[in-house]
Every structure is written in C-alpha cells, then in structure tokens.
Amino acid sequence: MSDDQPQPRADEEAAAGPLRGIRVIELGQYISGPYASKLLADLGADVIKVEAPEGDPMRRWEGNGTMSPQFAAYNRGKRGVTLDLKSAEGLDDLLELARTADVLIENFRPGVAARLGFGPDVLHDLNPRLITCSITGFGGGGPYAKRPAYDTVISAVGAMYSQVVPADTLRPLGPAFSDLLSGLSASQAVLAALHARSERGEAGEGEHLEVSMVGSLIDFLTEAASTFLETGQVAGPDSRPRRAQAYACVGSDGKAFVIHMSVPEKFWTGLVAVLGAPELASDSRFDTREGRVHNYDALDAELKAITERMPRQHWLDALAAADIPHGPLNTVADLFDDPQVASMGLVEEITGHDGTPLRVPAPSTIFHRSGRPALHAAPGLGADNERVLSERTPA
Known part of the structure; x- marks a missing residue:
C-alpha cells in the first residue's frame, strides 16, 4: 500500500466495543443529551433514544420533514422509540425500560423529570444499579436555574464568547460550545460512575450525576479562570495566542x-x-x-x-x-482532503435511515483490543418501538 493511501484502522472490522452490554436510555433533545449518548454509542453501548411522538425538534431543522443532518450527526448508532411521557402508558413503558438499563441521560429543565414521574429517586428505587445523569443549563438551583438554557445564552454567561469573540464583533460565533462540552462532560461522568459501580461488585449501586452547561464551560476555561482567580488578569480572545506565540498568516494565493x-x-x-x-x-x-x-x-x-x-x-x-x-488553516471543505486527515481513516460510509449512502466522521479513538462497533445511522422516528418495547423484561 502506498504512503498516500488511507491506512487501515486497527479496529477496521466491526467489533463489539468496550461498552458492549451497557444499555443507555436517552431522554434528550437538541445537542447536549444526544451528544453525550452518541459518544457512548460509539463505544458500543446500546443506546435507546426516547422521543415524544412528534420527535426531537432537531429532526426538522432543515424543513424537509424527515431528518436534518444535524439530528443525524448527534444521534447515530442509537435505536429509536416514541413514548408519550405525559400519559400513564408512556410513563409505564419508560419505567419498564429503566428496569433493564444501566444508564439514563436526560436534559430537561430542573425538576421536570421528577414532575413527570421519573426523577432519580423513583428510578433508583426501581433499579438500584441504574446511573442517572441530568444535564441542565445552570445546575439545579440558583437564580438562573429554571431559565431556558440554549448554547448562545450559556456561552455568553459562562464567558466562552469573551474568549473567542473580538470586542468589535459582538455577535455569537462558532460551534455549540456549551452543548458539546456538557455532553462530553456527561459521557465522562457516566464512564466514571460505571467504573465505580463495577468496583462495588454485584451489589454495586448506581448514582445520580448532575452536569451543568455553564459548569462545563468554566471547567474547560480552566486556564483563563484560574489565572483570573490567582492574579486578577482578565483573558480575552488574543490572550492565549499572544502567550503561546501563535500567528495566522496568508500566502500570496490568499490561502x-x-x-x-x-x-x-x-x-x-x-x-x-x-x-x-x-x-x-x-x-x-x-x-x-x-x-x-x-x-x-x-x-x-x-x-x-x-x-x-x-x-x-x-x-x-x-x-x-x-x-x-x-x-x-483548513475549512471544513478542506478538512477531509488534507493528506494527514485522509491517511487516518476518519471518514466512513454507512447506510442512511432512508437507505442512501452517507459519509460520516468516524470515532477518533482506536481500541486495539476491544475495537469498536460498526457505525449505524440515526434512527427514524419510532423505528424500533416494537422491538425495544418487547425487550422490557429484565434479564
């Protein structure tokens, strides 16, 4: 094989993945909850995405009535179920699913899950080994706790925009920082809780995890936050490049x-x-x-x-x-033609939910022993209702 051809990944063959046998129930919308469980699905967890009958609003972002590319990106590798959690039947179905699960992730506003009948105390009584994870904007208390929490708001409150937006621009920029970072924090916390449960053996109980979007940003901005707390220096968009001596230049061809x-x-x-x-x-x-x-x-x-x-x-x-x-300085359009990126096998072709070929970014971590499972597209709305709901009986 020539050096300029994509090299095979060590886990090229479909494998079970390191989270084989772990079942995750996701009650997520938009990005933070779905991204957290998508990361777990990439590691081999059986993720069951529970949606309201009308579906996650992100499904319809592109207005095509089927599945937006944004929804597809954050929900690949999952099975899809629709439940009306405001009905007695839907709640009963969810609780029965929770009996068989290892993890339940939700990103409702504080108190909503408890009000609907599946708060962490109820779930723990039902399944003591269950790990529950709540992702909120501002945490469970405080003056902002019950406000609607979207990435733009959290990225402003959590000082992320002050680190990336020049003072003369004053407009939201960049990806969904707080959504993605809180999803990453949640998946990391879930993995730690699974390890702690396994250390306690057969009788090991789960625990309740709380992850806030604003807290995840502050943790991510640890250098800027710690520097301010220690010295009073306020970091801005050029603080890190200046200190690191990083420069952006342009050639005569405009690149x-x-x-x-x-x-x-x-x-x-x-x-x-x-x-x-x-x-x-x-x-x-x-x-x-x-x-x-x-x-x-x-x-x-x-x-x-x-x-x-x-x-x-x-x-x-x-x-x-x-x-x-x-x-x-690549754009997304340049990225996958970059010779280094092309050599790493970071793009895979899978079959989309409608049967058409779909190119997707592949997980970047290589597990040389356990490998990872084959990638699967995001599920159609309620695509797995019959199969999943027939599996509710605990093993």
Whole structure:
C-alpha cells in the first residue's frame, strides 16, 4: 500500500466495543443529551433514544420533514422509540425500560423529570444499579436555574464568547460550545460512575450525576479562570495566542496557515531563517520571548507582510523542512482532503435511515483490543418501538 493511501484502522472490522452490554436510555433533545449518548454509542453501548411522538425538534431543522443532518450527526448508532411521557402508558413503558438499563441521560429543565414521574429517586428505587445523569443549563438551583438554557445564552454567561469573540464583533460565533462540552462532560461522568459501580461488585449501586452547561464551560476555561482567580488578569480572545506565540498568516494565493512558536527559542530563530528576515532577529522589539509577547500585534503585521509575497505551499514546505510547528488553516471543505486527515481513516460510509449512502466522521479513538462497533445511522422516528418495547423484561 502506498504512503498516500488511507491506512487501515486497527479496529477496521466491526467489533463489539468496550461498552458492549451497557444499555443507555436517552431522554434528550437538541445537542447536549444526544451528544453525550452518541459518544457512548460509539463505544458500543446500546443506546435507546426516547422521543415524544412528534420527535426531537432537531429532526426538522432543515424543513424537509424527515431528518436534518444535524439530528443525524448527534444521534447515530442509537435505536429509536416514541413514548408519550405525559400519559400513564408512556410513563409505564419508560419505567419498564429503566428496569433493564444501566444508564439514563436526560436534559430537561430542573425538576421536570421528577414532575413527570421519573426523577432519580423513583428510578433508583426501581433499579438500584441504574446511573442517572441530568444535564441542565445552570445546575439545579440558583437564580438562573429554571431559565431556558440554549448554547448562545450559556456561552455568553459562562464567558466562552469573551474568549473567542473580538470586542468589535459582538455577535455569537462558532460551534455549540456549551452543548458539546456538557455532553462530553456527561459521557465522562457516566464512564466514571460505571467504573465505580463495577468496583462495588454485584451489589454495586448506581448514582445520580448532575452536569451543568455553564459548569462545563468554566471547567474547560480552566486556564483563563484560574489565572483570573490567582492574579486578577482578565483573558480575552488574543490572550492565549499572544502567550503561546501563535500567528495566522496568508500566502500570496490568499490561502491561510498558522505558526505556533511557543517557548523554545529554536522555533523563533528557525522562523526568521525560513522567512529570510534576519532584521527581525535583531529588532529590539522581538529579540526576546517577552518582547514578542508584548509586541504581538507589531510582529503579527511583520509576518503577514512577508508571507504574502509567496504562495502558502512555499511556506508550508519551508516550515516543515525547518521543523517549525505549523499547519494550513483548513475549512471544513478542506478538512477531509488534507493528506494527514485522509491517511487516518476518519471518514466512513454507512447506510442512511432512508437507505442512501452517507459519509460520516468516524470515532477518533482506536481500541486495539476491544475495537469498536460498526457505525449505524440515526434512527427514524419510532423505528424500533416494537422491538425495544418487547425487550422490557429484565434479564
């Protein structure tokens, strides 16, 4: 096989995955809950997504009446069931499913699950080994707790936007930070709870987990938060790039790339050589790391003025030869054509819910022993009602 061909993944063959035998009930909408359980499904868990009869609102985001690509992304690998949880029959079906489950994840507002009859205390009495996980915007208490919690609101309150949005832009930017990070935090917490339960043996009980979107952001912004609490310094969008000595440049062909010099002085001296600009090394503004941090904007302008003289590939080749940290600034359209990404087998083709071929990002972690299960598309609305509801009898 030539070096430029995609290399086979170690877990290429369909495998059970490390979470084989773990059943997860997901009562999630939009992103945070569905993303948490999608991560568990990728690891081999049997995830049963429970939706209201009208379905998760994200199903209809594209207005095509079937399944939006956003829903498909966050709900692959699951089985789908519809239940009316406001009815006695629907609640009974859910409780029977919970008897057979290891984990139940929900992202309702605080108190909603208990009001509908399946709060953590009820579920624990029903199934002491069950691990329940509630994802909320602001946690279970406090003045904001019962407010509607969407990513834009949480990303503003949790200071994420202050780290990525320039002061002169003042508009929400980027992916759904708080949704995704709280989903990631929830999946991590579930895995820890499963381990703790297994350590307690056959009689091991589950526990209730609370994950907040705003708390997940603060945990993610640990550097900025800790620095402020210790020194009073307030980080902004350019604080980390300035400290890390990271720069974005553009070649003469209009294509962008980044350079990261960090601490080792060899990267600075190597960059000066690559650029053919010895005058930068002798410039008193830039001859020390502290000077480059302090005069970040001036150096940024100097680098851009030089790199715009030659096309991007010229600089990428030269930077690679000099072993300077760098990379093309890819768009999503560029990403899967990048030779490194293409070599890693991070895209797979599966059969979509309507029978058509569908290319999807593959899980990035390789389990060399247990492997991972084959990927499956997100389920149609209520597609697995008959089969799942017939499996309610506990093993």
